[in-house]
Amino acid sequence: MKIEEEIKQPTFKSEYQKAHINLIYTSGWVQQAQAGLFKPFGVTLPQYNVLRILRGQHPKPATISLLIERMLDKTSNASRIVDKLEAKELVTREQCPADRRTVDVLITEKGLALLKEMDNLESGEGTGITNLTEQEAAQLSDLLDKIRS
């Protein structure tokens, strides 16, 4: 459905305003679809993203700083996300001997197994993104990259 109908606003001041509102709206829409998919697995989106980063590093550990740097949502609190993951035994955390300020965070076998279960979610299936053709998906990425440039 067109964004005009979706939010019942027939006109916009500009294509920019329309795209802007559409971006915010659609992203929320996608996130909500995704939250529904995640629920059965007992992890939130930020937790999932941290697990993915840790898998990318595996078997090397990651520090909290590295997580903050790589996380999609820079402002959210990496320490406390790791707290939650540790409580679920999906990661381990221990002080790094070389620099005792830092902490080595490692994904556990249980964490890897969970991600493996969740891998088919990564395709974007169920989040609407597959309503696009592959070419359109690539075009979308290009436009989004340009916004952040």
Place this chain on the structure above:
Amino acid sequence: MKIEEEIKQPTFKSEYQKAHINLIYTSGWVQQAQAGLFKPFGVTLPQYNVLRILRGQHPKPATISLLIERMLDKTSNASRIVDKLEAKELVTREQCPADRRTVDVLITEKGLALLKEMDNLESGEGTGITNLTEQEAAQLSDLLDKIRS
């Protein structure tokens, strides 16, 4: 910057996965840019969105149900957002005589004045969206509409 570099993930499983992650990431990026712009005006994004809906209805009142219906986040608590807006005297709330279960929410002159002040933010200025050409912005809207279809 390309999303691959941004989150330091050199490859994706598919264009779909890449676009999906890019959408989440960019939306967060835009929202954070926007939150910065909003701060001086003392309203959050959800509060602003409710005010916009109320302006769209003006001078007719809106019920809480209508707000929930139009807001993206259907589960979020419209009552409490209206609480905040009422405390700032940006809206009024009174029981509807025809159906005493419902509440008529109306934007005040002060609320309209605030939105007017904020109108130039709506152009997308400062949120990166104007890094696109007008044609690209329109293209982006089309792609986002298709995702939600």
Place this chain on the structure above:
DNA sequence: TGCAAATATATGTATCTACATTTAATGTAC
């Protein structure tokens, strides 16, 4: 060395959100 600055992480706090429950009013079946 000794001490300030920088760095890495954790924590305190207020606010926000999701989800469930509660209260009140209306609608409907009998």
Place this chain on the structure above:
DNA sequence: GTACATTAAATGTAGATACATATATTTGCA
């Protein structure tokens, strides 16, 4: 008209988030 279901809104609560601050460790430099 009474009883039960439905609807509208508000509220209670747990958990998450944003932002500031605290604590510990390391680094750099006089």
